[in-house]
Amino acid sequence: MKVGPVLRALPTLFRVGFAEAVAYRAEMLVWILATTMPLVMLALWTAVARQAPIGPFGEKDFIAYFLATLIVRQLTGSWASWQLTFEIKNGVLAARLLRPLPAVLSYAVDNLSALPMRFLVSVPVAIAGLVSVGRSMLPSTAWGWVYFALAVWGGWLITFLVNIAIGTLSFFMESSNKVMDVWMAAFMVFSGYLIPVELFPSGLRKVADFLPFRYQIGLPVEIFTSRHAQDDALSLLARQWLWVVLLALLVHLLWRRGLRRFAAYGG
Amino acid sequence: MIVVQQLAKHYRVHRRKPGLWSAAKAVFKREYSVVKAVDDISFEISAGERVGFLGPNGAGKTTTLKVLAGLLYPTSGQVRVAGHVPERRAVDFLRQIMLVTGQKQQLIWDLPPAETFELNRAIYDVPRDRFQRTVSELAELLELGNLVDTPTRQLSLGERMKCEIVAALVHRPQVLFLDEPTIGLDVSMQTTMRRFIREYNERYGATVLLTSHYMDDVAALCPRVIVIDHGKLTYDGGLEQLTHRIRPEKRVVFRSEPSPDPAVCKSLGRVLSHENGQVVLLVPQDEVSGTVQRLLASFDVKDLTVESAPLEEVMSELFARGKSEKTAS
Numbered sequence: 009m010k011v012g013p014v015l016r017a018l019p020t021l022f023r024v025g026f027a028e029a030v031a032y033r034a035e036m037l038v039w040i041l042a043t044t045m046p047l048v049m050l051a052l053w054t055a056v057a058r059q060a061p062i063g064p065f066g067e068k069d070f071i072a073y074f075l076a077t078l079i080v081r082q083l084t085g086s087w088a089s090w091q092l093t094f095e096i097k098n099g100v101l102a103a104r105l106l107r108p109l110p111a112v113l114s115y116a117v118d119n120l121s122a123l124p125m126r127f128l129v130s131v132p133v134a135i136a137g138l139v140s141v142g143r144s145m146l147p148s149t150a151w152g153w154v155y156f157a158l159a160v161w162g163g164w165l166i167t168f169l170v171n172i173a174i175g176t177l178s179f180f181m182e183s184s185n186k187v188m189d190v191w192m193a194a195f196m197v198f199s200g201y202l203i204p205v206e207l208f209p210s211g212l213r214k215v216a217d218f219l220p221f222r223y224q225i226g227l228p229v230e231i232f233t234s235r236h237a238q239d240d241a242l243s244l245l246a247r248q249w250l251w252v253v254l255l256a257l258l259v260h261l262l263w264r265r266g267l268r269r270f271a272a273y274g275g
Numbered sequence: 276m277i278v279v280q281q282l283a284k285h286y287r288v289h290r291r292k293p294g295l296w297s298a299a300k301a302v303f304k305r306e307y308s309v310v311k312a313v314d315d316i317s318f319e320i321s322a323g324e325r326v327g328f329l330g331p332n333g334a335g336k337t338t339t340l341k342v343l344a345g346l347l348y349p350t351s352g353q354v355r356v357a358g359h360v361p362e363r364r365a366v367d368f369l370r371q372i373m374l375v376t377g378q379k380q381q382l383i384w385d386l387p388p389a390e391t392f393e394l395n396r397a398i399y400d401v402p403r404d405r406f407q408r409t410v411s412e413l414a415e416l417l418e419l420g421n422l423v424d425t426p427t428r429q430l431s432l433g434e435r436m437k438c439e440i441v442a443a444l445v446h447r448p449q450v451l452f453l454d455e456p457t458i459g460l461d462v463s464m465q466t467t468m469r470r471f472i473r474e475y476n477e478r479y480g481a482t483v484l485l486t487s488h489y490m491d492d493v494a495a496l497c498p499r500v501i502v503i504d505h506g507k508l509t510y511d512g513g514l515e516q517l518t519h520r521i522r523p524e525k526r527v528v529f530r531s532e533p534s535p536d537p538a539v540c541k542s543l544g545r546v547l548s549h550e551n552g553q554v555v556l557l558v559p560q561d562e563v564s565g566t567v568q569r570l571l572a573s574f575d576v577k578d579l580t581v582e583s584a585p586l587e588e589v590m591s592e593l594f595a596r597g598k599s600e601k602t603a604s
Contacts, residue, residue, distance in 0.1 A: 020397030031385035103381035108369040
């Protein structure tokens, strides 16, 4: 695969992907609203913390944490698993496979192209809130911002690769949507999306440290709200990127094996 | 350009009878059977040929095209297209081929076809001036008008098919696999599409392998046909020879005034029809000229033609033979 033609194609791929993402305006708006769960959690946890801090989290910490969660969730979204399952079952994947562009890359572009729209609608609100309420909690050093950028990128990659890995299971079973549902249930518990991982009982927290979920959302949020010293952040980032590498290998293996079973139904 | 040796593609298919008990049983124990969609077929196609790939429903035509396009892994056998092993899906291979199916599409459903054309231009790295030339040529030939700016989901099947063809040819592939390319098109557009496919083949020296249930497509486009039935190759050769093999008789169609005497007609050949003064006779090929002379001597002939059997009849007889041979075995 030559890199030059792929790089030249990317701007058009993103532009067309964006146009496709915003083709249904009403659906787009509902979809954006559906990812505002952190705001609900924000209201819930700040009400609880108003009486007394919960562990290291006071009212302002919760506000900063869940506004950051809203931003990170918008930046790390992926739905490739449902897309892939649908396209394998209906044979639509064939159109992607006929093009001289890696199909996994085309899913990545599809997912990333929709992010600006999500970003435009919801993130300015969260940033304004964060800056006014918890400015002191945002990174004050260059490394803090660099680590945050790396953590968001790593978080998106983990989310995307897990989506592709689970979607690829549809080559082997009739549909892998239920596997994704199970993943999402575990994600809600262990990722820090609903409850900061810092508030977990120590045993459960150790488990969360070894699972990939925390590195999808929790870690970028924790770095963004300055909850780690540099060494700790670096060590957690290393774990996150280890997950990225492991998942990339898993996707490579599943994709190669799965394609052999593709039946290209229809047509 | 295309070499297929002992190609086989088998599917494992889950079988279940209707009903609640069968559904419950299938949760614990599933029964599978192996379907031999393509079973040991071999053929070669040279660069620039136009070949019709024919067979009844479920014969294995589309499966073979999908193997040749690199979408399916063969169960066994060797396949090479443009010097490549298709299932490896090398970039150089994908840049040289295109599979167009009448039922599945590459057009982006929610966007106008022009966006898919542009996307393909970027993916295939086609220079912009060549892209614009190609698209405007194709759009004019296929009378696309402002269809290219209408969201794909709002186009009719025929309109989508025309846009599919344009999207497929943006990168000027050297090998075209066309699966039912005229499906959904009106009669005049079918003719345009046939002319277009022939022109593309002649202009760019492209190899064309097409399946179609419209025999007019095959008659107009394919000097050679490959017939498969139940996954087995049953014929590979010229279309004329196939017609001659299956229906060696010619049809002598004539009209005379007054209406020809039925008894005399019977003496000239097998009478297929006799209506309103027009008679259709079935005559062995080597007796055609003698029969025509006797006919002209016997009647006041106003109109006379000598035809081969319609391709539809040839094919249905060929498929029926395949079916009866299968039943017998």
